[in-house]
Amino acid sequence: MVKMLGLKSLRPLLFDILWVYEGVTDDPYGEFFIAENKSLQKESLSQDYDAKYWRQRYSLKDDIPSFLSDAAETILTTGKYLNVMRECGHNIQVPMSENSKLMSFGSNHHYLECIKAAYEFASGELLNLIKEKYDLMGKLRSIKHYLLLDxxxxxxxxxxxxxDELAKKPDEISVEKLQSLLDLALRTTAAAADPCPEDLTCCVERTTLLKRLSTLKDLETGETVSDGNDLEEPVSITGLETFALSYKVCSSSWHAYFLFYLILSLSFLVPIFYIGDPKLR
Structure with a gap:
């Protein structure tokens, strides 16, 4: 009886090992305290800027084991980092030496140190992958030049x-002509020094900038976005009000797009995005 109770109490740790060291869940009976929403697919990220994949694909349940409550968020995030790399074809596993196995803890709560070590390894590997293979700093530098008008x-x-083209009504504007003029402007100014000027594109939106910002605000605050015109559009709008620039994060790699999108949610990368960082100049 005591042996059975002991094995049952260790069951959360068995799930932890697979999740924290490999970013994989194997929980057919729903016993793990991390829930998986299989209806959310990573492919949605390329179509919806407000996709819930990163926040809701894997999430914490309410019934977290008491001895893991303080480390639950770290466990969740560590597995997410590994899972992201796995989804992009990079099967990274946290090194599991004899001194860092989760099952080897004693009364000193050694498992917390193991979880912390796994988190630091996973976050470092993900950051290095995006910086080295997918040129994170180069992409941020281009965004700074183009969208922040450095x-x-x-x-x-x-x-x-x-x-002349922007003075027309939106449905009369030739986007192809605008793109051609944008390419010309890029080639004949300081932007020509950027290694990927072809990643900057333009489009003509169906609504004005103020209307778009209002919609984004509603999405951020969780309010229902209605079709009604809470913010009245001007009677006559032109390309000047609806023209927009768009930067293709990764034109050649879908995996890189996926990683770059998710990196915006990773708290340990916040200092990199400081616009005054000399590395972005």
Whole structure:
């Protein structure tokens, strides 16, 4: 009886080992304290900027074992990092030496140190993967130049040469012509030094910028986005109100797009995104 109770109490740790060291769940009876929502697919990230994949594909249940409650968030995040790399074809496993096995803890709560070590390894591997293989800093540098207008002379030139086209109504504008003019502006200004100018594209939205911002605000606050015009559109809008720039994060690799999207949610990367970082210049 005592042996059976002991094995039952260790069951959460058996799930932990697979999740924390490999980013895999094997829980057919729903006993693990991390829930998996299989209806959410990573492919949705390329179509919906507000996709819930990262936050809701894997989440904590309410019934977390008391001795793991303080480490539950770390356990969840560690497995997510490993799972992200696995989904992108990089099967990374946390090294499990004799001194770092979760099952070897004693009264000193050694398992907390094991979980912390696994978290640091997984987060470091994911960061290195995105920085080295998928050129995170280069992409951020380009975004700074183009979308934050660190080198905004290309936009001034573009607005001058595209003035006539942008003065038209949205349904009369030729997006192909705008893209051609944008490419010309990129080639003849300081932006020409960027290694990936072809990743910057333009489009004409169906609504104005203010309407789009209002919609984004509703999504962020969880309010229902209605079709009604809470924010009245101008009677007549032109390309000046609906023109938008778009930056393709990764034109050649879907995996890189997936990783770059998810990296925006990783708290340990926040310092990198500081716009004053000299590495982004």
């Amino acid at each position: 080198q905004g002379d290309f936009l001034v030139h573009f607005m001058d040469i595209a003035q």
